[in-house]
Amino acid sequence: MSLGAFLMSTTTRQVVETVGFSVPESPSGGALPHLLVVGGGKGGVGKTCFAVNVGVEIARRGWRVVILDADLTCSNAETMLGMRADRRLDDFFERKRGVCLQEIACETPYENLRLIPGASGLLDAANPRYRQRDALVQGIRALDADLVIIDLDAGARLNSLDLYLQTLTHGVLIITPERTSIDNAFKFLRAAVYRHIERFYGVPEVGVLLKRHESLRGFLEFMKTADCFDRATRKVIERELLALARAFRPRIVVNKVQNAYEAQVAAQIMAKHARDHLLSRPESLGFIYFDHAVSEAVNSGVPFVIGRPRLRVSGCVVDMANRLGYF
Numbered sequence: 228m229s230l231g232a233f234l235m236s237t238t239t240r241q242v243v244e245t246v247g248f249s250v251p252e253s254p255s256g257g258a259l260p261h262l263l264v265v266g267g268g269k270g271g272v273g274k275t276c277f278a279v280n281v282g283v284e285i286a287r288r289g290w291r292v293v294i295l296d297a298d299l300t301c302s303n304a305e306t307m308l309g310m311r312a313d314r315r316l317d318d319f320f321e322r323k324r325g326v327c328l329q330e331i332a333c334e335t336p337y338e339n340l341r342l343i344p345g346a347s348g349l350l351d352a353a354n355p356r357y358r359q360r361d362a363l364v365q366g367i368r369a370l371d372a373d374l375v376i377i378d379l380d381a382g383a384r385l386n387s388l389d390l391y392l393q394t395l396t397h398g399v400l401i402i403t404p405e406r407t408s409i410d411n412a413f414k415f416l417r418a419a420v421y422r423h424i425e426r427f428y429g430v431p432e433v434g435v436l437l438k439r440h441e442s443l444r445g446f447l448e449f450m451k452t453a454d455c456f457d458r459a460t461r462k463v464i465e466r467e468l469l470a471l472a473r474a475f476r477p478r479i480v481v482n483k484v485q486n487a488y489e490a491q492v493a494a495q496i497m498a499k500h501a502r503d504h505l506l507s508r509p510e511s512l513g514f515i516y517f518d519h520a521v522s523e524a525v526n527s528g529v530p531f532v533i534g535r536p537r538l539r540v541s542g543c544v545v546d547m548a549n550r551l552g553y554f
């Protein structure tokens with residue numbers, strides 16, 4: 228079947244959000260854990276620092292939190308938490324003795340906080356197959372926790388994209404006030420939006436067609452003149468694509484900033500790119516100052532919200548936990 232014919236046969240499908248997790252309400256209330264996915268495309272921007280500190284802060288408030296270190300090559304949430312685990316994601320992917328994800332969640336030095344340590348980078352977990360990725364998603368849904376925070380690795384591999392797509396409203400994009408970081412975060416978000424659309428139509432050809440276009444807006448322009456569809460079909464497809472893209476509400480966090488103004492400018496540039504080219508609706512979640520105390524905290528293995536609660540960076544994390552609604 229041609230793509231045109233396929234699209235025409237599917238245009239009556241209802242556009243539904245793939246959000247599988249509810250929005251914050253109260254600890255231990257819901258059947259499924261809430262989800263916060265931390266990505267951003269570029270390496271070293273502070274994804275893990277954010278995931279660990281916000282995780283510790285929310286756990287301190289009584290939420291039962293699991294941090295899933297989904298870095299499949301160079302995981303280091305364990306180091307930042309000052310602990311050594313004897314189980315890790317490799318064990319889950321290898322299905323050693325049929326181990327389930329819940330069994331890999333290790334206690335941390337902090338009450339209410341458990342960690343699923345990332346893969347070692349030694350075994351074959353860096354590029355999990357579809358079945359393994361699917362099992363991971365099912366395992367996350369089945370975790371006995373109030374909140375699961377997923378710390379993604381750098382880049383935009385399928386594993387990261389599929390995890391990011393588990394929540395369209397609670398995906399966090401960490402950037403720094405540098406063009407390269409904003410560029411990479413945009414590319415990560417674009418890959419996620421395109422994959423979301425590709426999965427909605429259920430055929431890889433859609434992804435191939437989309438990837439010929441730098442932006443979703445460009446693709447929509449192309450669709451307006453594409454003669455393989457009649458006017459009515461084009462309208463339906465346009466409506467579906469807009470709905471799929473607008474379901475994305477990425478929360479932007481600007482890390483390593485000198486001041487609030489710098490953070491605001493970076494967040495606005497990122498948001499404008501996302502709105503103009505991907506038609507999604509980002510929100511600014513907050514920012515974290517550049518502070519040498521952050522790397523000292525990494526080296527000491529004590530998250531800064533615990534070791535240095537009076538610092539401005541700790542206040543920034545507390546504010547963001549509040550803004551997310553985890554009281």
Ligand SMILES: Nc1ncnc2c1ncn2[C@@H]1O[C@H](COP(=O)(O)OP(=O)(O)OP(=O)(O)O)[C@@H](O)[C@H]1O
Binds near residue numbers: 273277380482483525
């Ligand atoms: N606000 C900050 N101020 C100063 N240094 C910071 C700040 N946030 C992070 N860093 C430093 O940047 C380094 C990288 O942070 P982190 O490991 O969290 O990045 P990442 O995005 O998770 O990287 P990767 O993509 O490799 O997983 C940390 O070791 C830390 O020392």
Ligand SMILES: [Mg+2]
Binds near residue numbers: 276
């Ligand atoms: Mg990291």
